[in-house]
Amino acid sequence: MRLSDSPDQDAAAAAEVTRAEFARFALENLFTISPDAIFVTDDDGIIRAANPRATQLFGYTSAELVGKRIEILVPERFRARHPAHRENYDAHPRARQMGAAMNLFGLRKDGTEFPVDIMLRPLRTPAGSAVLSIVRDVTEQRQAQDEARRSDLQLRSLLDGVRDYAIYLLDKDGYITTWNPGAERIKYYTPDEIIGKHFSRFFMQEDVEQGRPAELMRLAALRGRIEEEGWRVRKDGSRFWADVVLTAVRDKTGELTGFAKVTRDFTDRKRAEEAVMLQLSQALLSNLDVRKLLGAISASVREVVPHDCATLGLYDASSRTLMVQFLGIDEGDIRRSDVLVPLEGSPASEAFQTREPVIIERLQTSHFKPEAVRHLTSLGMQSACCIPLINRGEVIGTLAVSSRLENAFTQREAEMLVQVADQVAMAVSNAMVFRQIAELRDRLRQEKEYLQEEINLENRFEDIIGESGGLRQVLKQIETVAPTDATVLIQGETGTGKELLARAIHRLSGRRDRTFIKVNCAAIPAGLIESELFGHEKGAFTGAIARKMGRLELAHEGTLFLDEVGELPLDLQPKLLRALQEREIERLGGNRPISVNIRLIAATNRDLSQMVAEKQFRSDLFYRLKVFPIFSPPLRDRSGDIPVLVRHFVSTHSRRMGKSIETIPEETMKALCRWPWPGNIRELENFLERAVILTRGSVLYVPLAELETKVAEEQEQLDNFSPTLQAAEREHILRVLRETRGQIGGADGAAERLGLKRTTLNSKLKKLGIERSDYM
Template structure:
């Protein structure tokens, strides 16, 4: 201590040194700033009167100074934690000038009206502010205040500067430890997120891990994930972690086009920080819900990967000013890693979905292989068949809807496959569905698919036939069996090429060629209210009517030889001869089951044949006289074909019109409708 020391003159030098030593010991043993200032508030007044002791720290991110701690020795309401502009607070002035500031009467100082009015309300009247600085950096300011006026003199500066230097070292050490701790926590957070990214492809698990890690940095934080759906141009919130939710924000999946900080961050591709006043500017349900939950600040960071924005990572807090630049920068780093994990998860889900689709397509392809049907198997030389094939060649290159009509067993599926084979879609899937073979309750799921949990027994997501047929051809056989309540949804697919899976609100777009087939009279069904008229006209863009085998007797021998050779090769039997009597009998038969009946009969004959001659069990057939060949005039019109068909059925039923075995039942017509058609076509029973 020099003789020119400016230490206070009243206390003796020994007491000053002792107090400084005690202050040094207090600083060395305290690692908590609040505890340190509590002890300083007891020691400093032993040398200099102090009723208020304040620690001001500079915040470089927003260039403000915060009154971090205010320790009082008198009853007062004043509290710390407020940010101040540098020129509006004595601590800011001291920080900038790095010189002590002495104010003898704060009521007479107009520089810091807001600060001094608050201090005066709590009883303070004078103060001394000193810079808080180490050899390495400027930290802020230390303020000593007294309830008395003119308490501090320049002679007090040396002692207070000693205190300030000691406190600066202590504060710097504490801040350094806090910074190291923060860096460690931030690094641990990024490591935890990275571990989650590389360890799971499940979106729920990834987000749960990220949310838990964020709560270690920001207590009681609310987190959510927004994903952008480019198909619908809307946002979805697949996951939400809101531990203290009051019930205003629901864990909904679809957000839609709702304006919010998250959607704004998405479009700007920049992290966005918001506070309560910002949120009130958004006229949206999301904003109102967040405010109702008591959220007062938050941040949204875009999820960018490969220059594509997948969505946003959002955090919110019930505290004001909860997100500074440093925390937002950390959130952006987390968002970068989450984007990678999200991209991996979405890619995995897409691959998994495609794999399931391929597996289901493979089932269809295997089924096609088992049926052994293809375009080359359309066998025949009749003019009736050639006329049908000519129609197929005309319409196949287009994408027009085709309605194939004909009796059971006439080869409607073969014609559908021929349409697909001759089209530009032949490299894609040909997906078929027999609408009569699927229970009514499951038909919608088969056509359009379903989500997991859509109904009892839906234990997994399933793609429907339309989804599998995308960019290919879908063939719906027995389309007349589709229930009325499902026909409207089918009509929508035909018109708009879009649908939703059962249990989903996501609209899916498909590009399919539609081919339908039926053995029923759809016109009569429309008249009877059993089939939608608008759907019928949508299906009937290009109708193809297949003749029954009885109408093309010329093709019977050709088909008999073809089926005989095929089954003989398959069964390894050397059948070389088909007796004339057998062929003549087959040619004269009326074939109510058409080609399918002929195929089954020949297979049975090959099985029974023991030598090189085809053995046909003629007792299985009811021989019928050969039909008179129709006149060219009658065959040239659809009306002529209909007349010949009705006459043939009447002959087979011995001209019995009504009853369960009558012609009307076989033609699937009402008795009165058949009688009306007979009058119109001038059909009468021969004498």
């Protein structure tokens, strides 16, 4: 390189030389290592250079190619036309990409031809113009294309010949790209009318609005293949029942390219099945009696799948077996006894456990144990099909059909039986529930009769017997207050029938059709009464293993009766008061208020005003309870009612004990009327029950000596000491305690003899100041 007078020009020239050297080096290497054949020809088509791949591909040496015309590499049949093409290219030189020409062939030295793709590019050189030709062997590509064309022709021929199936392709967006004659026959569209349209036009309008077409494509792309049945629409708007298979199509890289869709017209089958299923449903669902149902199942199944014998297996959870019953069999309708099938080793058990149909082509050679199918083989059955019965997601049993022929059942029969099985499962479940309800109804009827008898035995004052002025005054008060929702406080001695008065108020109120809930505050331990009243949540305290509703919540819209309210713990009274005022409660361990609407009736045999004065009862709760007080008179104040009560109790107890007591002696009645009955009606009742037990004939026997002794002693005490009524009651209790040697509870204790509850007697002992040293 010659230097100039300018250093900058010299530097630029040096850089240009360097770039030219790199370019020449790269071009020489590309020319040498290219996988394609490269030729350089002049304007006359003379080969001036050829790379190693060119000599390898065409079978010539470099010396044999250079200087020869390019036409020696063109097949003889194209050689005459080639100079004209070359001259036209020389006149209009332009770059031509690979694949621009079709069906080009090269000619090897040995005379064989092979398909090629050629890229041409004009060159300008110092010696003149030239052409760079790059030749690629496309033998493998052409073979693959030919194979694909042959496959495509075969597939198209196959698709065109299938007229019972609509077979067509969709692109990945759901637009139709192919259409076979079967699709035209089923859907009435010609290829020109439908290709390029979206396949959603085949769906019902409601399916389109719900996005069903897009959902099917999504599922097919996700799963690879999806099959479903449903109504589709033809070109004329008519419906047909279609069985559809949609398959995702992907390329070698796994990229989704479209979908293949196959549709069958099952309209005739659908209508036939619907007719059979309607008949089947009517037959099954109209029979709630299990025996009649079995016959209906046998007749209905025979309509769907011909068979020689049908069985129904019902699962018994207690024994983990299937009780198989014969539904009917040909030749005289032979009846067989039920067969217990274990949940292992039988067709029924396999269908039950897998929830899938089981088809047995040959019973004798199947994998099932011989004893597990003997109930069928003994009747000459050779094949069978067993279907699970599933109702509300739970397998309740199996349905099986069998035949004296081998291979009598296919997948088609199994599919039909699966549809029948849904109806059978529902009918069987309904029949079983109906039977359970009938059994439960009978049991409840018996329990009701028993409970009514128990209620009649325990609540013998249901009609509040008596005619005295004091009682009539109480009943008048009840009639006045019952229609209101006012809180009532019933006061009176133990045994005077306070609970009966409370029930009478409830029966006469507007809440009589709702619940009457009773809580005996003295009978519930102090540590449990809060939970009993307000309920608790699971885990609220040790032992709270489940949620429990309280009595106030149970009495919602009804009446709550708090008996012996004076025994209510002092620390619980504010919570009860709040519940009454706010009309809402919270369960123990809960944080959600629960609204309650109750009518409260309270009862007590204690002097609440005195308890308030002694700080044993909250005054605010007392005034809340004492809205409408009622006093239940003791029996001594209504002695005129004693004869009526005596006759009532004697009649009731004698009837219960199977005795016929027709007469009550006059002296007996007078003695009963003279006794003050500190235990009131309960004591009178208990005493008369004992008398009925002792009576052997038709005349009531009362141990008058015992009664007269008690009356005489009481009278003597009244004459000598003129004690108050409270003192008389105290002496009576002491006498009974001495007779029972201090035993308060139990079958023969003082409480039982007095007709009192143990807790009530203990309260009286405290109130009357009776110590153990007084009677022991």
